[in-house]
Amino acid sequence: MSWLIAETWFLLLVAFVLGSTAAWLLHRLVRTPARGARR
Amino acid sequence: MSWLLRDNWIGSLLAFLLGAGITWYLLDRRPATVTPPVPTADTPAPTPPAPAAPPRPAPAAPEPTPAPAARERQSAHEPPPAEQQPATHEPPGARESPAAEVPPADATATVRAPEKQAEFSQLMDGEPTLFDHIQPGAETGAGDAPGVPAGRYGVGSADAVPHQGPPDGFTIKGNAQSMLFHTPDSPYYGRTKPEVWFRTEADAERAGFTKYARRPRKAADPRE
Numbered sequence A: 001m002s003w004l005i006a007e008t009w010f011l012l013l014v015a016f017v018l019g020s021t022a023a024w025l026l027h028r029l030v031r032t033p034a035r036g037a038r039r
Numbered sequence B: 001m002s003w004l005l006r007d008n009w010i011g012s013l014l015a016f017l018l019g020a021g022i023t024w025y026l027l028d029r030r031p032a033t034v035t036p037p038v039p040t041a042d043t044p045a046p047t048p049p050a051p052a053a054p055p056r057p058a059p060a061a062p063e064p065t066p067a068p069a070a071r072e073r074q075s076a077h078e079p080p081p082a083e084q085q086p087a088t089h090e091p092p093g094a095r096e097s098p099a100a101e102v103p104p105a106d107a108t109a110t111v112r113a114p115e116k117q118a119e120f121s122q123l124m125d126g127e128p129t130l131f132d133h134i135q136p137g138a139e140t141g142a143g144d145a146p147g148v149p150a151g152r153y154g155v156g157s158a159d160a161v162p163h164q165g166p167p168d169g170f171t172i173k174g175n176a177q178s179m180l181f182h183t184p185d186s187p188y189y190g191r192t193k194p195e196v197w198f199r200t201e202a203d204a205e206r207a208g209f210t211k212y213a214r215r216p217r218k219a220a221d222p223r224e
Helices: A002-036 B002-007 B009-034 B037-042 B066-077 B079-088 B091-101 B109-123 B136-142 B201-206
Strands: B157-159 B172-175 B180-182 B196-198
Touching (some): A002 B009, B002 B009
Antiparallel strands (some): B157 B196
């Protein structure tokens, strides 16, 4: 049972990390062209 | 392992969204601390195009759909941050400038020591110094200092006495090891320990010294 809990927490942690990575990539993708497109 | 994800997909999704939201918030807040207009232009934007979503819809999106939406928001609502961000976000340029400012290494180790604090000495550029009142040209015109014996480099030079200032009218510091002399204009003037003082540049050059000049470093920036 405790192993199951540990696995669940680990899954949540991985999901959190994946989410923050995705947000970072998206943020970089969205913001960088705007910075380069200086008019 | 998939059953775990299948059973906890809601929790995983929430963790994903939480991580994405926190990261997006932190990334977005960083320029906003420097330029206050950014959040004011940005925060009203998410509300109209996102009816059913967490406060920030864009982080919920590893899928491609919100990315164009966010980009439209970007282009529609905030031209000013796009122009302001380069000013706040360019550490490489800021990092390069002190490196480029550091003058080239001189031939000897004695002149090399001041390089480490070149930035500090440059901070003092333009500040008044103790030597501002000294006019080298006027001093030479005023005549010789009577009580100053000629140093080992002849007339116009004076041997430096440790922990003592120069004789009157002697403003140029000579470094006997590098055979360079520093006028008060030199960035290393304050840090050079004089071994010999000269009254004029001509005196120093006659003694075989060379004026320190900041030479451009070879291949200072190979990318350019």
